[in-house]
Amino acid sequence: MEKEKGKITLKDVARMAGVSRGTVDRVIHDRGNVSKGSYDNVMRVIKDIGYVPNIYASILAHDQNRSVVLLLPSYHAGEYWEMAARGAEQAKAYARTFNVSIETILYDQYDIESFREACIQLLGLSPSAVVLAPVFRTETAVLTAVLRERGIPYSYVDTKLEEDGYLTFYGMPMYKSGYLCAELLFDSISSVPESAARMKVAIIRIERDRNRKSDPTATRREGFFDYMTEHYPEVEIRNVFINPRDPASIVETLSAFFAANPGITHVAMFNSRIHLITRALETLRAGALPRAVGFDNLDGNLAALRRGSIRYLITQHTDEQTRLAVNSLVDYLVLNKEPERRDNYMHMDILSRNNVDDY
DSSP: OOOGGGGGHHHHHHHHSSSHHHHHHHTTOOOOOOOOHHHHHHHHHHHOOOOOOHHHHHHTTTTTTTEEEEEOOOTTTSSSSHHHHHHHHHHHHHHHTEEEEEEEEEETTTOOHHHHHHHHHHHHOOOOOEOOOOOBHHHHHHHHHHHTTTTEEEEEEEOOTTTTTEEEEEEEOOOHHHHHHHHHHHHHGGTTTGGGGGGGHHHHEEETTOOOBBBBTHHHHHHHHHHHHHEEEHEEEEEEOOOOHHHHHHHHHHHHHHSSTTOOOHHHHOOOOHHHHHHHHHTTTOOOEEEEEEESHHHHHHHHHHHHHOSSEEEEOOOHHHHHHHHHHHHHHHHOOOSSSEEEOOOOOOEEEETTGGG
């Protein structure tokens, strides 16, 4: 005799769909990592039997007002942090099911005072949980100490503070991504190591706050340099800083840099804005472009990849990181559900001219 609909359990759904209970849980809470076949089977069973998961928790949730506040860098259209904010918008539908509101506070990632003011604003809202990106690491540690003292759970996206009391982290494995960047940059000389002595690398960095408190790609650079030390210690590496807020100055800066450092053969940029330098490279190094590797699937980056100004892009699904971070906090707040994993490293996708149009 079949169970009544109201008494059907997650275990029953799993049995009828031919999957594990964990797979059903991931489908219900939209956590990803489920094959299309398994997803379709679970959804078919849920539709056929009218299963409503966590109905009592959902009803209980409506008796309380909870909020998740995101603390993210401000952005212009088409920039990296716009994709992160898009993930917060995607999470709102799930959060609304449990009467949880989502709010975002933006700060200027080049201004430490802007971040401090945003932290004060955030604490004044008395959020139930927080999602944040630790661009200013020391000041983030001050904020999270207050959050822990108040018993407010928080999750990191993009980067994280190690040895910190966060609930979850969603982002690319930063050290490995830097290591991978170096490997892609030099994969063409792996069979002729002696040619490395003739190579010169330019690392293009972003001018950030005046006091150098903001350095979100430090771990990625560490991975890059470790690879170079292990495989090509003889390669000459030079750094140059550009001002992202003054595009006209970028050509001037790079022109002076290349004049002072002739023979640059490779270029790496560890943030999301390699497109800021590609037009300059095309102008300054016409016919002899250095091999370049960058990060993230911004429209400008993808266009430069198609033109051949960039050899590879290492990309990630930034909106997915934020959406999953918010969902994990909603589950924790409403369903008392501990996350399956604390550190959730998202996969790294490698784009070239050959596969960019299918991404």
